[in-house]
Amino acid sequence: MRKRTIELVVILLAVAAVSAAGSREVRIALLLKPELPIDGTEDFYVGPIMIEPREGENVQSVDLTAAREFEIYLRKILRRDAQLHLIPKQSELKPPSTHLAALLIDGDFWKAIGEETGADLIVAASIDVKILDRAGYTTEEYVSPQDGKTYFRQVMIEETGFSYDILLVVVDAKTGVAVHQEQISDFQPKNERKLEEYTDMFTDLYTLQNRLVGIFVPRAVQVKRALYSN
């Protein structure tokens, strides 16, 4: 009986020693500075939001809806999450080109927007939306846990939804020069039967939201790290 007690005490001591020497997991928030150096006092104008032209294809209703919805979404994100001061939309802009890349060279166009609206910075974008309706079988490698051999098996792949490719630019309204450009891609999964309904096109797109907010304000990324306690 006495021996057992001693044995137990020794085991407990050993366990305590091991755990005391170990590391523990801690959560830390890593701060990321915004990509654009702003102080928060600037006035922003959102527009124009353009449709990325595709060769040999006319503009479709999904493009128009996506551009319109993206503008509403962008304004909401910039006002609510980045807490920027946005100038209300004033008049329908008529850009001299349908290519955002071509417009970027035209400094006078941006300066004119700046003079008309009083904005310090202009946020413009070009959006390319694709409806993905892909379903089919693909072959993938499979290592059997039974015998460790590699086999090939057929797997059903379904990819239905809206695929976005967005070029976002921020232009200095005083100089007409682009101060930031960012290409963002995201995918909104949609049920095959709802692909014809162009609603909620930008709901819960966290990648897009994070990237957009990260341009203007600092953000924190939560990570886990092992830390020694002694």
Place this chain on the structure above:
Amino acid sequence: MARNSNAFRVGTLLVLAASLFAGVVSAGDPQAKEAEAEMKFGFKAARRGYWQEALMRFEHANELTPNQPRILNNIAVAQEANGLYEMALLTYQEGLALDPNNNSLRRNYTRFQEFYASYVAPQEVVDEQGAKDAKTDN
């Protein structure tokens, strides 16, 4: 026979516990004791979110007992938490050079590299490009 095996078991466990405690506490070495106290204090500060204090404590522990991978691990984590990403990268590498098999260090370093590659490094490229563009404009 059974009594002998029991005595052997108890003996082995005692040796194990004693060696672990000797390693952990490092009794007799005042600098090691002070470093351990700093590590404990730094850990507590880190758990409360006082990462500047934690970094200072871990760095002091490193001065007292240099080249300890566990201390370097904590310093690197604290540097990350303070936004000193380039320094954290070097500290992780320094720690891994001393002990490449340290699991905590390796795991932390892998996770940090993922973060660094996806968030910090692309931003630096953007900053460098911006600086180049500014030079060209001038």
